[in-house]
Amino acid sequence: MTRNCVLVFVSLLLAGSALLAGCGTEGESTVASVSSGTVSVLAWDPPETFVDSSPLDPYTELDYYEFYVREDNNFTDNDLPVAQVAAVADILSLDGTNYLQNLTTEFELQNLLPFVPPGTNCFLSIRAVGVDGLRSQFSEPIIWHQSS
Amino acid sequence: MPRKVIITLFAFLLAVAATTVTAQAETLSWNGVTTYTDGTSIGNVTVTYQAYWSEDSDLTDLETLGSSTTSTSKTFSVDNEEMPRDSVIYFTVKATVNGTDSALASPLSWNVQTGMTHLPSVATNLRMN
Numbered sequence: 001m002t003r004n005c006v007l008v009f010v011s012l013l014l015a016g017s018a019l020l021a022g023c024g025t026e027g028e029s030t031v032a033s034v035s036s037g038t039v040s041v042l043a044w045d046p047p048e049t050f051v052d053s054s055p056l057d058p059y060t061e062l063d064y065y066e067f068y069v070r071e072d073n074n075f076t077d078n079d080l081p082v083a084q085v086a087a088v089a090d091i092l093s094l095d096g097t098n099y100l101q102n103l104t105t106e107f108e109l110q111n112l113l114p115f116v117p118p119g120t121n122c123f124l125s126i127r128a129v130g131v132d133g134l135r136s137q138f139s140e141p142i143i144w145h146q147s148s
Numbered sequence: 149m150p151r152k153v154i155i156t157l158f159a160f161l162l163a164v165a166a167t168t169v170t171a172q173a174e175t176l177s178w179n180g181v182t183t184y185t186d187g188t189s190i191g192n193v194t195v196t197y198q199a200y201w202s203e204d205s206d207l208t209d210l211e212t213l214g215s216s217t218t219s220t221s222k223t224f225s226v227d228n229e230e231m232p233r234d235s236v237i238y239f240t241v242k243a244t245v246n247g248t249d250s251a252l253a254s255p256l257s258w259n260v261q262t263g264m265t266h267l268p269s270v271a272t273n274l275r276m277n
Contacts, residue, residue: 043277047269056268065271109276128268136268142275 041106062087073123075138116146177221181243199241
């Protein structure tokens with residue numbers, strides 16, 4: 001339910017065809033992988049520090065997350081995100097009287113389907129973007145086995 | 149007895165380094181002066197220092213870096229001092245003994261970073277559920 005309330009901006013920032021062509025077929029990495037047939041969301045733990053180890057409040061100091069897809073796990077700063085989602089979403093309280101801030105920690109994989117053709121394997125990674133626009137490094141990528 | 153001018157040779161800037169005081173703190177350090185220009189020792193006389201910074205290598209338009217101090221270092225914040233990020237600035241320092249000022253120390257250039265210390269750490273435990 002929370003997921004349904006998350007502001008999702010699936011942005012067709014890239015030429016989708018380029019990404020579709022970029023995804024591989026089988027066994028390119030030892031990175032842990034999961035078949036898409038049994039999963040529905042991409043999840044993560046938000047950062048709680050800056051790179052200098054000072055504390056980071058994800059509610060107030062994170063702006064959004066970016067999602068990246070590649071045929072290999074060599075993510076670089078030249079890569080462009082295929083989607084993004086707000087780091088914090090306002091969800092309606094149970095009694096419907098007010099909104100509560102909720103950290104975004106999941107993203108529905110179906111939003112990435114346009115970039116991952118059936119039967120191929122792609123690497124997924126995300127970056128956290130602070131309110132000042134500075135991006136984290138890429139998260140440890142995982143393989144997505146997109147079944148036919 | 150003629151008044152002596154403080155020698156400046158020992159008042160050069162040593163380093164600007166991040167400290168652990170706060171996330172945005174930097175520390176400018178220098179060697180304290182020990183002698184007058186004629187080579188005689190300053191001894192135990194109190195020496196105060198005033199640090200400055202400038203966007204110009206010729207040290208025009210000096211901005212004071214906090215207040216004067218007897219310490220040989222100065223901790224500051226780029227943002228509090230309104231230093232221009234992603235550009236080079238120049239530090240200098242002046243020593244004063246009994247009301248007599250030294251010349252400015254040779255400038256130390258420093259690249260004001262773009263706030264990279266405020267890069268968020270990476271999200272962890274990326275997984276599919």
